[in-house]
Every structure is written in structure tokens, then in C-alpha cells.
Amino acid sequence: MVLKQALAWVGVGSAIGLAASLALGRLVSALLFGLDPIDPATIAASSATLAVVAVASAFWPACRAARLNPLTALGCE
Secondary structure (H helix, E strand, O other), X not given: OHHHHHHHHHHHHHHHHHHHHHHHOOXXXXXXXXXOOOXXXXXXXXXXXXXXXXXXXXXXXHHHHHHOOHHHHHHOO
């Protein structure tokens, strides 16, 4: 459940970031040396890197949540 929520946020952020990069790519084209503002390989690589880092950062809390006893978690509230 923790990983699912993290990946949902990654999906939303990736969609917003993709839309923003496509919309603003032409404005920063002078700063992109040797790259097309809408380069599919670069966008795919950066999206994949973001997804891998997000899964890696959400993995530890997910493991901790999976090991927690539900009765203990409910007793703390």
C-alpha cells in the first residue's frame, strides 16, 4: 500500500513534469547544448531515473509497515 501510494504520486508528478517540459522546452532551448528540447530518449531516461529513485526511497517505509503488527498500530491511536 505504501509503494502504491508513492508510485501514484510519482505518476502524477511525472505527468505534470512531462507537460511542463513539453510546454516550456522551447523557452530553455538556448540552455540545452546538443539536445533537442523535446528529446524522447532524455525524457524517458529522466522519468525512469525518477521512478527508480522513488521506489527505492519508498521501499524502506513499506518494509517497516509490512512488519508492523496491526494490533500494535491500532493500539497507538
